[in-house]
Amino acid sequence: MTEADLEQVMRIERAAYPYPWSMGNFRDCLQAGYSCWVAELDGELMAYSVLVAAAGEGHVLNCCVSPAWQGLGYGRMLMDQLIDTARGHGVDSIYLEVRPSNLAALHLYQKLGFEGIALRRGYYPADHGREDALVMRLKL
Numbered sequence: 001m002t003e004a005d006l007e008q009v010m011r012i013e014r015a016a017y018p019y020p021w022s023m024g025n026f027r028d029c030l031q032a033g034y035s036c037w038v039a040e041l042d043g044e045l046m047a048y049s050v051l052v053a054a055a056g057e058g059h060v061l062n063c064c065v066s067p068a069w070q071g072l073g074y075g076r077m078l079m080d081q082l083i084d085t086a087r088g089h090g091v092d093s094i095y096l097e098v099r100p101s102n103l104a105a106l107h108l109y110q111k112l113g114f115e116g117i118a119l120r121r122g123y124y125p126a127d128h129g130r131e132d133a134l135v136m137r138l139k140l
């Protein structure tokens with residue numbers, strides 16, 4: 001991912017999430033040197049991911065497939081690539097947070113071997129109040 005991708009990334013981000021990141025969030029990740037990736041299909045940007053790896057730990061900060069391309073195996077490919085990248089950074093464990101109501105993401109992470117290890121109460125904004133985050137970990 002580069003600065004030049006951010007308009008397309010934001011178009012997908014707004015379509016895919018009820019509470020999307022801002023462009024500033026992506027810019028901060030690029031400037032901080034996080035591992036930021038885009039996937040293209042026939043020249044069209046259709047998925048992206050953000051990983052931060054440090055001190056043997058990886059954290060998935062974003063993982064998103066354009067709604068037009070969901071349910072076709074691309075999320076799995078995106079996460080497989082992210083896990084390989086984390087391995088390349090010498091990571092032992094990868095962590096992420098997910099809304100328990102996000103069944104597509106939850107099932108994907110469980111299939112990849114992530115396990116729920118903690119709950120962060122009221123972590124996410126939600127339509128009615130707040131929603132907890134399930135913290136998941138994959139040991140490599």
Ligand SMILES: CC(C)(COP(=O)(O)OP(=O)(O)OC[C@H]1O[C@@H](n2cnc3c(N)ncnc32)[C@H](O)[C@@H]1OP(=O)(O)O)[C@@H](O)C(=O)NCCC(=O)NCCS
Nearest residue numbers: 016063064065070071072073074075076098104105107108
């Ligand atoms: C979560 C997300 C990345 C999954 O990507 P995807 O390309 O749709 O998923 P895949 O087609 O690769 O499916 C992989 C597995 O996820 C699960 N899955 C996918 N869509 C699902 C759905 N609608 N309901 C339940 N499980 C689902 C299945 O277990 C599937 O494996 P299977 O096909 O062998 O049964 C995608 O839905 C997305 O971008 N959502 C919006 C952004 C988001 O919520 N990101 C995660 C934030 S924590």
